[in-house]
Each structure stands twice: as C-alpha cells, then as structure tokens.
Amino acid sequence: MNGMDAYIEYAISALLVIGGLFGLVGSFGLLKLRDTMQRLHAPTKATTVGVGSALIASMAYFMLIEGKTSWHELLITLFLFLTAPITANFIAKAHMHLAIREEDMPATGVGTDWATYDPEMEVVDPALLEPVQRN
C-alpha cells in the first residue's frame, strides 16, 4: 500500500467514523429530547448527515480503492437531502394537528391562520366535480 492509498484510507475511515457518530447522535436525540418537535430536529439533521458521510465514504471507497465507478451513493445522498425537509414538514404538521391546539401557537402576524389549522381551505372547482370517468 503506498502513501496515497493510506491517506485515502484514513480519509474514508474518518468519514465513516464521523458518519457513524452523527448517525448515533441522531438516533440518540430521538430518545433524549423531551417533546416531539425537539425530537424532530435530531434525525432530520444528524442522521441525514451521518448517512450522507457514510455514502460519500462508500463512493470514495469504491472509486479510489476498488477502482469501480460508483455514483449511486451520490444519488442517494441527494435524494435524502431533498426529501428530509418535506418529511420534517409533514411530521411537524401531523404533530401540530394531533397534539397542539391552535391557541398555543404563536400568531402568524398577518391575520390568517397557520395553514394546518385553517379549516376553510377546501378548494372546489365545480367543473371538475363531475366524476372523472376514465375506467
């Protein structure tokens, strides 16, 4: 093993360790933090980054050590980063809907409700009310 390879290995190992740590922290946060909204922070960030590191490590490993092109990890990482905010948004909304009363939330400051609490948001297009007959 030449020097270059050793550095590469150290780098990959470091990525793995960092990734593992973040992953652990994310899941640990899930246990430690007190309420649901707090817990939501842990996995959305720590775990996502943890798995991201592991993925990059993997990509580096295959490309630099095994000599195989491997871009899938990048794709997975991007996908996770793309979806994490949506997931968090939905879980937050679900939690608010189930467990937090509207009165306990700060006002929007613009006179309208927060969307989750706004019961009037039913959108109706009479033209489309005919059954969508498309067998």
Add this chain to the structure above:
Amino acid sequence: MSLALIAALPFLGALLPGLMIRAGKNACALVTGSVTALALLLLGLNAPAVLRGEVIHTRIDWIPSLGLNVNFFLDGLGLLFAGMILGIGLLIILYARFYLSKSDPMGQFYTYLLLFQGAMVGIVLSDNILLLLVFWELTSLSSFLLIGYWKHLPEGRQGARMALTVTGAGGLAMIAGMLILGNIVGSYDLSVILENKEAIQSSDWYLPALILILLGCFTKSAQFPFHFWLPHAMAAPTPVSAYLHSATMVKAGLFLMARMWPVLAGTPEWFYIVATTGLVTMVMAAKIALFKDDLKALLAFSTVSHLGLITMLLGFGTAEAATVAVFHIINHATFKAALFMSAGIVDHETHTRDIKRLGGLRTLMPITFAIATLAALSMAGIPPLNGFLSKEMMLEEAAHVVWGGNRWIMPVLATIGALFSVAYSFRFIAHTFLGPVRDDYPHHPHDPGIGMWAAPAFLVALVILIGLVPMTAAAWLVQVAANAVTGQEVEVYIKHWHGLESPALWMSLLAIGGGFVLLATHARWLAMWNAMPRPEAKPMFDAVISSLSHLATRITDRLHDGAISRYFAIGTVTIAAAAFYAFWTGTHTTGSRPLLPIEAVPFLGWLAMVLATIAIVIFHRNRLLTLVLIGIIGLTISVGFAYFSAPDLALTQISVEVATVILMLLALNFLPKQTPQESSPMRRFSDMAVAGISGFGIAVLAYALMTRDFAFPTIADYHIANSKPEGGGTNIVNVILVDFRGYDTFGEITVLGIAAILIYALTEALLRAGPANDRLLAWAPDQRRAGDRHPMMLVVATRLILPIALMVGVFIFLRGHNMPGGGFIAGLVVSIALVMQYMASGFAWTAARQKVDYHALIAAGVLIAAATGVGAWFNGMPFMTSDFGYVHPPLVEEFELATAAIFDLGVFLTVLGAVMLSLASLSRIALRAGETVNVEPFDIDPSEGRRIANEEAR
C-alpha cells in the same frame, strides 16, 4: 330384445300423455292405454314359451365393469307379475280416465303412471340385481309423484314423503344387501345368483345380506313395523291406490322375496324373520282394519294384512307354501284392485268414504254393490270365490308349521287373522251397502257410467272365474310361477274341498263364524278399541322426521354460522395437528449443514423485527399504528433479503410493502380507526395458544430445512448454469422469472390484472344506488381534518422528485435482466412515484392532466406478455420460448433486446395499470364521499398572498 322393449315401452310412452293432452282426455288415455296394451301384447307373445317352461333372456351391456347390465329374463314369476302389472295397469288407465275430475292435470297423471308402470315391469323382468335396484328406486320415486299427485292436499304431500322415506330407506338397505350378494357370488346377474344357493347360505355375509334385502322387501310391502306408510299413501287418487296397493308397488317386496326364494329361503333365519314378520303383520293389520271408518283405510290395512299373509307363506320356506303364496298374489290382486275401484266409485258418487256416513247404497248403486260385494266376499275367503281357495290353502300350510317348538301358535294366529279378515270384509259390505237408504249423503249417489265400473267388473269376473274353475283359469300360471319361485317342479292342485280331516276346513269355518260374531258385536269392540291407548304411527313418524330435521338444522347452522374466526381456529388446529402427526409418524435425521454465524448488526435487525411483531400484536387495535408497524416489519424483511444475497427480493419486498400500506391507508380512511376489544381473555389466550403452536411448528420446520442439504441435486443448478448462455441474462432470478419460469410470471401478472378489474367492478357496484352509496353520500370524516390539503413544499419537491423517480423506474426496468430489477419492480417504482404526485396534488387533479386508460394498460400488458409467448409459435417453438441477441443500436444505451425484455414490458404495464386502476377506484369512492377536486396544484397562492380556495371555488 323384446323383453327390453317391454320394460322400455312405458318409459318411452311416458313422454306421450303430456303431448297428447292437447288433443283431449280421451286421446291421452287412449295413447297411454295403447302403450300399455302394446307392452302387454309383447309379453303375451313371449308367454307360450314361458308356459312351456323356457326362460327367455335379453342381454344388453351397460356397465360391464361394474356388472350392471341391462339384462332381462322372463320366467313364470316374471310373466305372472308383468302380466298383472300391465293388465291391471290397463284397467286402471281406463278407470282413471273417468275418475279424474276436470281440474286434475291428466297428462301428468298418465305420465307418472307410465313411469311407475315401467319401473315395476323393470323390477320383475330384471336379470341383474343392480338393474333391479335401479327400477326398485324408480318405483319409490314415481310412486312419490303419484301419491303426491293432488298437490293441494297436505295429506297427499305428507303421505308421499312418508312413502318415499320408508321405501327409499328400505331400498338403500337393499342396495347394500344386493351388493353383498353380488360380491359373494361374483356376479350381479340374477340367473347366476340363483344358481349359487350353497355359496350364499354358507357365507358369513348371508345374514347381513338377508336382513338388508328383507328390509327393502318389508318396507316396500308394508310389513310390520314398516306398515304405517301405506294407509297414509291413501291420500292419492283412488286409481293410484288401486294400482299401487293391489298389484304393483307393495307386491314388489313380495316379488323380490319370491324371486330370491331359491337362494335365501330354507334357513332358520329366513323362517323366523320372514314367517314371523308376515304373521304379525297379518294379524295386526287385520285387527286395525276392523276399526277403520275410511273405506280406503280399511282396504289399506286389509292390504297390509294380506301382504303379511303372503309374506308368511313365503317365510315357511316350503315349496307348497310358496305355491300358495303365488296363488294368493294373483287372487289378492284381482279382488283388491276391484275393491279399491269400488271404493273409489263410492267416493266419487257420494263424495265421502266415511263408512259412518254410508250405508244403504245397495239399491242406489246396484252394479257397484254387486262388484264390491263379490270382491269383498272373496277377500273374506267365502267359497267359491278365488280368495277362499288360497286362504284355505294358507290355513292348511299354517296348520302344520311349528314355531319355536310350539305347534299351536301358527295355526291359532293364522285363524285369528282369517277371522278378522272375514269381519272387516263383511263390515265393508254391510256398513256401506246394506241397511237403510240414508238421506244425508254428501252427494246423491247412483251408479256411474260403464267406463268406471267396467274395470272392476272385469276383475270380479276373474275372481269368480278363478274361484269356480281354478285349475283351468289359474293353475297353469301358478304352476310356472311357482316353478320359478321354488326353482323346482311343483305340483299345483287347487281344489275347493280338502276333506273333513283337513284342519283348514275347521279353521276356515271358525274364521267365518267368528267373523260374523265380531261384526255383530262391532260397536262394543269399537268402543274398547277407542278406549285403548294405541301408538299412532303418523305422529311418531312425523316426530322422528321433524326432530331429525330440526337436529340437522341445528347442527348445520351451529357449525356453519358464519363465524369465520372459529373456522380459522378449527382450520389452524387441524393443519397443525395433521402436520405434527405426519412428522411424528415419519422418520427424521437432523441436518448436518453448517450454520451461519450470528453477527451483531443482523441480530439487531432481528430484534427490530421481533419487537415490531410483538408490538403489532399488542397495539393492533390502533389501526394506524398497526400500519406503521407493518412498515417496520416490511423494512426489516427487505433488509434481511438484501443481507442474504437476494437483492431482487429486497427491491420487490420494500416496494410492495409500501404499495400495500398505501392501499390500506386509503381504505382505512373510511373504516373505523380503532378495533374494539371483543374477545374474552380466555378466548385471546386460546387464540394465542393456537397461534403460538402453529408458529412454533413453522419455525421448527424452517430450521430443520435450513440446516440440512437437499436430498437430490436441485434443479436450480441448471438455472445457474444456463442463465447467461441460454437465457441471455446475468440476473438469474430475473431470467427465471421471465424465461425459465416465465409462464409463472404470465399467470402472476394476470392475477394482478384480474385484481384490478375486480376492484374496478366492485367499485362500480358500490357506487350504484344502495346502502354503500348512501353511506358514502352521507359520509362525514370521523377525524378532524387539517386545513392544508396540498402542502406547497411537497408539491414543489415532487416536481423534481417525480421525474427522477420515473427515471429510476426506467433504469430498473432496463437493467433487470442482468442486475437486480425488472418489469415488476419498475412498475411499482413508477406507481409509487405517481402516488407521490397524487399525495401532493390529489388524484383527480393529476389524472385530469394525464389521460391514461388504465384498463388498456392492464390489457395491453397481459396481451404483450401473451404475444411474446405466442410469437414463439411462428418460430416453430413452444409458447414463451425466448430469443435474444445483443443489439448495439448506434448511439443508444447498450442493452440486450431479448424477447424476454418485451415480456417484461408486459409485466411492467400490467403492474402499473393495476395499481393505477385500483387507486382510481378508491379515488372515485372518495369523491362520492364528498372529496372535492382542486383547480391548482396547491392550496396557497403566495404570489397573491391568499388562499386559492375561497374565491375560485365557491
């Protein structure tokens, strides 16, 4: 051949009355009569030979392997019976023409009558006991129709069912008996069986066979204790009674005893069973007949009594007694048919058969009186009528029979029977015809036209003729018949005078005298009879049948009450028990395959799965949570597949699991969100035990399998070896799916396609007017709904994720043949991507922007798959033979163009179409439940700073 024709004619003719009835009643009767007459004529053509002592055979193979053949033979006994059946049948047809009223469907009647006649002729001509059984049961069925002919009468219905039940049951017993007999002899041909007396009587199976066959005979011939059905069968129209209970149906039992006499009779078993039954029946029925006020009931019990008499004679087991039996069969047929017809005339004219309301008809109906009286006197055994002759001979035989070491029982009881017979016969005459003319008949009587009395008159003429010149008129027939019954030459010498030393004379005189006394003192006896408690057969029978049927209903409805959870429990226990039994009774050695070491992380995965599974049992009443937990289980299984070298499975499992959960979520929206606690702790415990044992069994089985090697080299070796060179793909699993076992996959996608069109059809049914539709229209969400139906973040993210996901779908599809992937997974991936789009902006919004015919997708998928299969035919290869080649179209991605890939395209389309069609169906249900369709992809317009809803929608 002509024998078969004789038997077949009535059946063939049975089609005619129904047709001819349009031409009128006379035509109908004429046709029926002609058919019968033709059969009788054919019989007559055969008669001379039989009388010469020949036996005529006709053999037609039907089911040789079973030994059931259409073999007929005609001997003296057959000739006698067939003659009676057809001859009296002809008279009945004549009589019925005038008896039946305008409202009675005559065509039906004659059809039934001919069916019955054919069955009877079949019985007496059969030379094969299985064939005989066929006809035997046919008499039960056709008599059921005849007895129940007057459908409006409850008595008719009940009588018919009772007759069917009793005679049918006896018939079934007889089937067993006959099969035993056939098995002893090795043939079901009667003529063969009749030659094997030794074999039969020495067999261990003789007694069972005897009892079973006699059960058939006794029920049919209304012997004690099965006699009770016969009087209730009197609800039938009189022609039916006259036919069934004089010459035909009830005589079938006698016929069979006579027929089997050569091989069954002569043993103590035979004697004690048959003679005793006959004796008891004779006396008992005669006694009952004394007290019956209904003319037909009286005649019915007299019939039972006379049948008992004949049975007794056959039971004696001597050739002489059997000869007398034959003679009495003839005599009874003549006078009893005449009597029934007379009773019918009385009923027809006076509109009553109640002896208490009759009397004095002698002057009003002189012809009827003459006929009835002569017949009744014959029944009473008054000389010189034919009844006298045979009764005298019967007494003579009885006088010499020792029963259980006692010389007196038989003669005394026989005399008593005769005495009763005299009494009821005289009562029939006296209380109906004699005495003063009354003025309170329900209908003013007079003699009917000749059409109605001609038949009984003819029979009475026979009564007299045989009575006067028995040797000329009947002896020849008795001779041949008795020869046939006994299987030996018998000497028939019928005479009026047996001499003073004959005990029969004195017994007979005693009977006549006693009969007169009994009749004179009838009122007193009647009072005694009425005061006596006596078991009524009908209520008892009804009680038995109805309790049987109630019991059956109880058992049936208790067992099959729709409680599927119990069905499941029983099924599971059964399966587990059978599997354990199979294992314990087999041999087993433990496997020697080395185990894989347990690693830490897979162990954690195992733990996750175990905990999730336990959680699902604990929390299952919270349905949403249940679905979340299913997600975990699906995930761990999927990872497990990946770990154990099954990448395709991992892909499939996870995508199917998500699709399943989404479907269940969609359904759960309309279902209760909680499952109530309904079962008792005890029940839950037992369920847990059942589940635990079964699961344990499966675990042990799986462990045993995993830890051993295959007993034989597996066929998968071939797949591994040929996947690349012959199948053209490196993903062996995929090559198996689309090639080696592509036919499985073809079936599998068809299942998916059917599932989708089923769901569609079901949705259509639900959305039609009905409770489901009403419930949907009135549906109110059972949970609070958040405001933001289509959150902007998801919508925007989906704009990017959907195209990427579609691309992933294409990728997975294209590489499936060589790497994990393939049509099915690709179809699901694309489906899931679309589901994401639906969740973002709603199904209807999405569907409105992309018109896809889901039905067409499914059908096209199946058709493409089928077409790739069929395509091989044009290469001269079998269905689904694939072809492949590595094509390198310039500039395009290098992939292999295998027909298997086209097949996989079919798979892809079907999966996509199926999921889409199911989702579309659910969306329609949601719309019916009040969901609305949005105009914009999301509900908030940030550019305007407002909700889109309020202005545009309302």
Add this chain to the structure above:
Amino acid sequence: MMSHWIIAPVVLPAIMGALIVLLMRHDLLLQRIFSLAATLALIAIATALLIAASNEGPEMYRLGNWPAPFGIVLMLDRLSAMMVMLTAVLAVAVQLYAIGTGWDARGRHFHALFQFQLMGICGAFLTGDAFNLFVFFEVLLIASYGLMIHGGGKNRLRAGVQYIAFNLVGSSLFLFALATVYSVTGTLNIADLAVKVPLLPEGDAGLFRVAAVMLMLVFAIKGALVPLQFWLPGTYANAPGVVAALFAVMTKIGAYAMIRFGVMVLPPDSPAMGSLIADLLLPSAIATLIIGAIGVLGASTLSRLAAFAAIASMGTLFLAISAFTPAATAAGLYYMVHSTFAGAALFLITDLVISRRAHDRLDHALPPIAQSGLISALFMLSAIATAGMPPLSGFIGKLLVMDALRAQAALIWPVILGTSLLMILGMARAGSTLFWKAHASAPTEAPTHRPEGLAFVAVFGLLGALIVWTVMAGPITTWLEATAVALHDPSAYIAANALPPLPQEVK
C-alpha cells in the same frame, strides 16, 4: 410430436379476457358473442385434446422450450384432458344461463372475469409443475372472487371477504408446502417428484411427510373436506346462482389435485409416505359426507341446501380417492363428473326458483311459485341426480364407489347409504315445500325477472349431460378405468416428461 394446442385452453381465454377488457368493455353484446365463441372454441379444443390424450397417451409441452424439470411443462394426459373438457362444457352452460338471465349485466366485467376464470382452471389442470399449479390456483381464485361478488350487495360482499380470507390461508399453506417440498427434494416438476419421492432418504421422510400433508390440506380446503369445509356454504349460498354453478368445478380442482398428487406422486407404496394420506383422508371423507348430508336435510334455504349437497358430493368423491386403488379412483372420476353437472344444475335451478320467489327459504310457507311445472320437474331431476337416486348417474356413481370400496364395506356402505337417505329426505322436503306447499292464495304474482329460453337451454344441457353420462356409463367407465390405471402407474406420464437421468449417487 408436440402440439401447440395443449397451451390453447390457457392462452385462448387469457387473450379473450384481455381483449374484452381492452376493446369490448362498454359493449355487452360484443362481450357475450366473443366470450361465448371463445368458450365454444374451448370445447372444440378440449375435444381434440381428449382424443389425442386417449389415443396417444401423455404428452408434454415445454414452455419456453426448457426441458423438464428445469422449466415448466404442461402435461396432457387423460385426466387433464377430461378435466378441461368438463370445465368447457360446464362453462358453456353457465355462460348461456348468465346471458339468458341477464346475470352478466348486473355488474361489470363478468365476461372478462369468466374468461380469466377458465384460464385459471384450465391452467391448473394442464400444468405439470407443482409451483405453477399454485400460480394457476391463484389465477382461478382471484377470478372467482370477482365472480363471487358479481353484482355486489351486503351479504355477498361480507361472504366474499370470508371466502378470500379463507383462501388466503389456503394459499399460504400451499406455499409453505411447496417450499418444503422443494427444500427437501430440490425439484418442483410433478413427474420428477413422482420419480424422487420413492427414493427419498429415510432421514428426510419426516419433513417430506409434513410437506405432503400440508399440500393435501390445501387441496382439502379447495375440495371442502371436513373440517376445512366451512368456507363453502357461505360462499356458494351468497354467490350469484350462476357463479355458484360454475363453482361446481372449483371443488373438483381440489379433488383433481389430490388425485394427481395423492395417487401419482405420494402413493401409499412409497416408503416415505406409507398410508399416511389414506389414514387421514378416510375419516375426513366420511365426516364430509355426513356433514354435507345433514346440511342437505337441515338447510334453511335452497341455496344452502345446494351448497351442502356440494359438500356431500365431495365426501363421496374423497371416499373414493382415499382407497388409492385404480377401481376406486375410476369410480371417483365418474362420480366427479357427475357431481359437477348435477351440482351446477341444482344451483341454476335454485336461481330460477329464487328469481320467481321472494326468497329461497325452506322454512317459510310461501305461495307456490309461478310456472312451477317445468321448474319443479327440473328440480326433481336434479334432486334425483344429487341424492344419487336411480336412474341418473349419481346412482351409478355411488354404486361404483361402493363396489370399489367393498374391502371396507362395513364402515363405508352404511355411511353412503345412510347419507343418501338424509339427502333424499332433505330434497323431498325442499321440493315439496317449494313446489307443493298448499296455500290459500294464488301463486305469487308474475315474476319480476323472467329468464329467457337460453337459461332453460343451459339447465336442459346440464341435465342432458347427466343423461349422456348415465347412458354411456359403460364405455365411460372403461375409459376411466384406463385413466385410473395410468394414474396409479404413472410410468408413461413420467416418460413423457423426458427427465434427465438421475445422478449416480442417488440411484
């Protein structure tokens, strides 16, 4: 000579079903014409296959041209040809009835589901591969779910849920069994199994027996063998009458599979199996017959009566199978065809009755039904056939079965005869209640739903088939005996598979 016709009974309905979905789903008339034409064509194909199977012996069809046991093969032999023929004939009658009464218009996709149903059934009969049998079981099952709930309605749907649930358990069991079979023997081809089962090492026998029993239990579920019969009454009684009539062949699939495997692959003379299956089957079959007959007597509706009659007939059939002798198998086959037609006729007649009456309850005094003459005659005939009374084939079938089981006469004959009596009682009760019930009022007012002639043609056809089956019983039993002999000595069947020789160490 490999004939592509062998696959036709599967491909033809599959393509027709797909075409109906694709092109004709809005036009009932087209559906009727093409669907019926396809079914008639199926009869023609089945006839050709039957002749070929009779004359030339078993024939193999390699799907994808892969040799057995590595690929899936179809096997045409006398039994499979007969079953396809039976299905086709029944299908035509059912289809005529559905068209005649307009049942097919009461919901969507009747004809497509019907064709897929045929595809599944024919596929199950023709396959020579155990796992493929599972696949086609599923095809026929899912189509049957669709047909069962055709027209919808509360009870039908609820019964449908039960039907599916029960069958899902059956399918799971089937897979457990097949996995175990493969795990022990390493093969899925039926002929290959027939070769290997007798050679199984002793140490594997226990596990294999478990697999075999599970497999038989799957078939027992399909065949409604007690105590796994519970699904049947609710399903049949709640299915549309015309579908219940088609289902007459569904239970036979269980029996078919039990013959195919029990007799051919797991015969009592193989050391691993011994008399295991017979030991379990005999008592169950007796119980099935008794429960069915009790049900016929105790049924409170005509449809349930017909359903229990179906159970009873399966009892008789399984009794015959349990003997594992050629004669008994032949008797069973004879009875199987008989009871399929008889059961179907009974369900169709039940439907005729229901359509003329407010309901089909047997414990309610209702006015007799209008136009009862012809229907009561038809009912009587089908009752005779069902109860096994002469002169129809039911009686011959029972005689054949009893004759073939004479070795156990003391046990079996009383059961067969006693249950016959119960069924006669039940049928007589039902018939007289429905058609004779005295009532002051006039017959029920004109029926709202008046079946057309085609419906009666269908019923006549089925009863006519019974008559043919009776009259031709001689040649038929001869043919069936040869069929049974071939099943008990499957060397020709195995040879037709052209299996590779066994490796040396196994021999």
Add this chain to the structure above:
Amino acid sequence: MILDYALTFAFLCFGFGLAMNVYRVFRAPGVPDRILALDTMVVNVIALIVLYGIKTKSGINFEAALLFAMTGFVSTVAYCKFILRGDIIE
C-alpha cells in the same frame, strides 16, 4: 486495517441507532413520533446497507438503498397525510 475498524465502528453506531429507533417505536407518546422513528430507521438502514456494501465490496444492494430512500419518504408522507387529512390521495 484502520478501515476495518472504522467500518465496524460505523456498523455499531448505526446498529445502535437502529435499536434506539425501535425502542422509540415501541414507546412513544403518539403516532407522529413513531413515524419519525420509522423514518429514521429507514435512513439508518440505508447507512447499514451502504456499509455492508463496503464490507462485501459489492454494489449490488445500492438500488435497494435508493429504493428504501424513495419508499421511506413516500410512506412517511402517506402516514402523515393520513393523520392530517384521512384521505391521502383523494
């Protein structure tokens, strides 16, 4: 060599993470928490698959990882939307 240790360390980290997620699924105040735990589980599983890929020097399961990411996302949204609206696709 060091890579092996790092790999093992990462395995254990994500493995314990997984175990903690399972605990949270089991004991949580509400369904959203459980959904969150499940979602986190999916991510941890993806990490484990990737690590396993390194360990076995095989990229065979990367499609599975990609699919896990996709299906995990879709199912999380579906569960949440069910809580929010009942009807997840209308």
Add this chain to the structure above:
Amino acid sequence: MELLVASALGLLTSAGIYLMLRQRTFPVIVGLTLLSYAVNVFIFAAGRLVTNMPPIIDKYAAGYTDPLPQALVLTAIVISFGMTAVIVIMALGAFLEAGHDKIDMTDKDESANPAEGTK
C-alpha cells in the same frame, strides 16, 4: 443465523395467525399480510441461507445462492399483493354496505345463517 430467521418467521406466523383470529376485517387482513410475509421468508429460507453470493452471474463470484426460491418468492409476493389489494377493497365495500366491519356473519340479519334470520 438460521435460528434467528427461523424464530423470526415463527413469530411472524404466530402474530399473523393471532390477528387472523380477531373479529374485525382490518386486523384479519393485517394478520393475513403478516402470514404472507412469513410465507415469503419461509420459501426464501427453503433455499438455505447464504450471504454475499447474490444470484447475479459474475466471473469473480465465489458461488451463487439458490436463485429458484427467490424467483418463487417474487411470484408469491406479487400474487399476495394482488390478493391483499382485493381483500382490502372488498372489506371496505363490505363495511360500506353493512355499516360495520365485523368479519363473522353471525349477526341476525346475515344470510350466511338464514335460520337465525328474519323470522
């Protein structure tokens, strides 16, 4: 590992059967789903457990796991997916028709047991 797989699939089977014995359509369907998961794992296990030998032809591969059970499982998964979809929708239909989701048809107005019915 064999022990873990066997015990997990046994547990899955047990849970599936237990839920299958409940009285409402929903838990029964969940139970059947679990049962089908168990079946799939069982078929898979019937091919013996192997790690890191995916059935993808590769010249460097040390060997291949038995691919056939995997193919069978795939078929089984797809089929049970279709079946589950059908029973889910059918249970929904039954609920909408009947107004409750009891799976037993023992209640008074069901024709599965007409004797108890509209008297």
Add this chain to the structure above:
Amino acid sequence: MLKRLFPHPLLSVVLFVTWMLLVNQFKIGSLVMALILSIIIPWMTAAYWPNRPKLKQLPAFAAYCLLVMWDIIVANIQVAKIILFMPANKIQSAWIPVPIELKTPEAITMLAGTITMTPGTVTADMSSCGRVLLIHSLHAPDPDAIRDDIKSRYEARLKRIFE
C-alpha cells in the same frame, strides 16, 4: 427548436446527470439514452409543473448551494452538541413565525428546506396566505436573531436568484 425540445432545461440537465449517475458509466450510448430520457420525461411530466420559474442567476444559485452545504455541516455540529451535552431541561425551544417576501413557490420551498437542514430549525408550517413560515427552533435563546439570520442569509439570496 431547442426550447421545444427542452421546455425545462434545468430539469433536463438534472435528469441527464441522474441517468449518468445511475448507469455508472460514461459511454456514448449512455449519453444518448440520457438525452432521450431527459427529453421525454420532462415532456411527460410538464403538466404537473405549471408556471415554471426561471433561475435568473445560475452562479448565485451554485453559491447558494455551497453556502447551504457549509451551513448544514455547522448546523449538525451545533445540534449534536445540544443533543449530547445540553441537559434536556435547559433546551429552550421556540416557535418562530418568519414573514417572507418570496412569492415563487419554488423559492419558498427552497427556503423552507434550507431552514430545516440548517441550524437547529425546522420548517413546520406556512400561514394560509403563504406569507409567513412557521419555524421551530430546537434551542432559541433569541428567536428574533434566528429570524433575522434566515431572512438575511437565505431569503435575500433566494429572492435574487428567483425573483
């Protein structure tokens, strides 16, 4: 012509890259396939993406991405510290409404996503007029600072890029 072929050039580019990442190889054939798919798929999904915004400054967008990536790393270290070392009862969580001026849905979403991925904040909801985002902060001793930081650091940039 080019416009018709690539109605949504950026999406096509993304898809093109995605395909190349998926196939793991750089061959002419793959390029062609990527090209075909990046034409077809946007065309097929175009109906689901009405009113496509235009990116005004591509370099700014790239810079923004780098900024966010850096922030993610920082954010994670912060969050990790809080989780690991801060006693649970010392954590001061807060809801913070953030009024926004962005009007493009894509921009708003991008902002919301950025907020979730960066320091201790999660975007939980939006006002029903679309003008206020609801942020939950894990540890926010000074909520106003967080709000201002979001507006200046991210929103301003996004406004430049999108509007």
